[in-house]
Every structure is written in structure tokens, then in C-alpha cells.
Amino acid sequence: MKIKSLSLAIISATALLSGAAQAYEAGDFIVRGGLASVNPDVDSGNLYAAGVEQSDSKVDVNNETQLGLSLTYMIQDNIGIELLAATPFSHKLQGKGELSGLGEFAEVKHLPPTLSVQYYPMDNSSLFQPYVGLGLNYTTFFSEKFINGADATFNSLELDDSLGLAAQVGFDYQLADNWSLNAAVWYMDIDTTGTFTDGSNNDYKIDVSLDPWVYMAGVAYRF
Template structure:
């Protein structure tokens, strides 16, 4: 699990947004045991890719100029549901509509360009802590939990459809850390902003069209996930 580079630089941005919301806080009812909070909004998965070298039949392809991969970001509908265990702790399940990413090649085989498209779902179960009491409409929270990412609908693009076949990405288990905040509008409605760091590692395998060459590349995706939307308390 890594948390460095561009991912670290993005964390202060989320913290600054939440600090501005905090300055607007006022009286409100705190969450309590048995409350169910449903949040929905625009969720962006922004991978911080650390790619291994592409291998063919176990050997690095052109070691003098190895091929690596990159993955673009995507925005979909994010959904989460939190069940409050008491006024300080809750359990959240994060879900979303499927994210779709394009895998691109870099280095020696950069000419392959946009290699393939792949979809994924990243359900995440998180234990959350809410430090504020009922004197504040601003309800920040932190969370730590477990992510499971499943990949599906892997499909080569353009001329790569005839050059390769059998693309599969291995599913991933990893830790997830969260920082979020609700600003209460009334007893039920809030506006919400949240950011997650998710540890996602996968292995991509595929074959040449005739099946004689087997390719493999290990990839750490480790995305930041951002969501802005609304929350409703039942």
C-alpha cells in the first residue's frame, strides 16, 4: 500500500474544502444509534498508476525500452449507506455504477496506444468515526476499511482486437482510508463531500491472437476517489 506523490498532494485540497464548510457550521441534531444515512453524488476514481513491465512468456518485452501501462480516470454515480452504531461510530458500505477505464501503453510498445477498456466495481466497507456533537451542523468523519474491486467487460480497442485476445484482470482486496463531511441543512438533508484512498493492485493477462504468446503486467492502481453530493438521514 502506497500513499505518495500526486495522491498526497490532493489530500490538502479535500481538507481545505471541508475547512470552509466547517466555518459555516451552526446548531443541528447529531447522528445517533440506529440512524441510516444514504449519500449519493458524482464519484470520480482517479488512479495513481505504478505499472510493472510487460512480460511475454515470462520475459520482459524489450528490456532496453520496456512497456508499461497507464489508466485514465472516470466519473460515475456514487452511492453509500451508513448505519450508526451510536452517536460516534458508523459502518458504511460504498457502491457505485460501474466505472470504465481505458488502459494505455507507454514505452517500447506505446504504438499500441489505447490498448483496451475495462469496467470495475469497488464496494468498500468502512468503520467511520464522527467526532462532533449536536452543537454543530458540520459533521466531519474519518474511516478505515476494506475494499474489494472486481474487474469485468475487458475488451481490446481498435486494431488490438485482432492482435490480442483473452484479456483478464485479477480482482483485488486492499485497505481503504476515508475523510468526509456532512453539512446539515435540516433534520434529514445534508450536503456531503468525501475522499478515499484505496489500495488496488491487479495483474493483467492476455494472449496473442494465435495464443502462442502469453502477456502479463502487474499494476498498482491505488486511486483517490472523490465524491460530492447530498445525504439523507432516515
């Protein structure tokens, strides 16, 4: 009787675990959502005024956190295609070096949609599902404007859109049949050129590499 009871217990536990541990299979959709933080690793060139380079006249860009959202379609048990989206991020531009007296002088919004191929190395019976991804990021900038008095001198601020590579690592940890905890980090190659004018119609230009690290933590739902 003890052996029979133990056998039944093992069979029941195995059945429960196997049911709970059905992670990702071909044909599954996975929606992930949470807080996403964009942390630019800024490498700024110098400002050009009327075609002349201004010594030590650079800019910096602050961090920003918004709601992040991604959708993955599993084309195989171990391979997925992910589209990353978010609510618009808003960043402040701050002067550095000879431009430090401007303080925070401009504000810009952007959206960074990213399409990636993901690889899931674990068997689909694992509750823990790490993954890596590689893809393309397209960042579009909009609502560029000068602030804090800089708008009295400068106008017509525009930032070029950017297309570059993106890489990611992340994991899901299954909590229930369809729900998991999620955490992920991306590195994105984002370069832009800012142009603007002043009241005398002098042209200004500055090249900036943003190359942010993007961190997201939240939940995932499989259907």
C-alpha cells in the same frame, strides 16, 4: 417587557437551532449520493511476453466519473459502518514506453465496493459533521476487451480482482432536519495482474498498482 421579549426570543432561537442541529445518533441510517471520480495513481510493472520481461513496456489508466452511493448505519452516536457502492466505472488502458504506439488499446469495467468503520468526532448537536474512516476495498473487474485494432492481435484479456485497505475523510453539513451537503475522498489500495494471449497462443502478463484517489460530492439523507 423588553427583558421578557428578549428571553422569549432567545428560547425560541435555541429551540429552533437545537431542532435543526440534531445530526446523527445511534440507530440512524445515512444515505449519501453524488458524483464519484476515480483517479488512479498508476504504478505499472513491465510486460512479460512468454515469461520474458520486456524493457520499458508499461501501461497507464485514465480517470472516470460515475454515480456514487453509500449507506452508513450509526452503531453509536460517533461511530458508523459504511458500505460504498457505485455504478460501474469504465477505464481505458494506454500503452507507455515501448507500448506507447498502441495508444488506448483496451477497456475494462470495475466495481469497488468498500466497507469502512467511520468515526465522527463532533457532538451530535453540530451542524458540521466531519468524519474519518478505515476499511477494506474489494474491486472486481469485468467486461475486459481490446479496442482500437488491438483486438486483431490480442485476445482473452483478464484482470484479477483486488482486496486491499481503504481510508477516507469527509464531512456533512446539515441543511435541514434530514438533509446535508456531503463531500468525501478515499484512498484505495488496488493491485491487479492483467493476462492475455495473442493469435499464436503466446502468454502475456503485467502487474499494475492502481491505488486510486476517489472523490465524491453530493448530498446526504438521514432516516
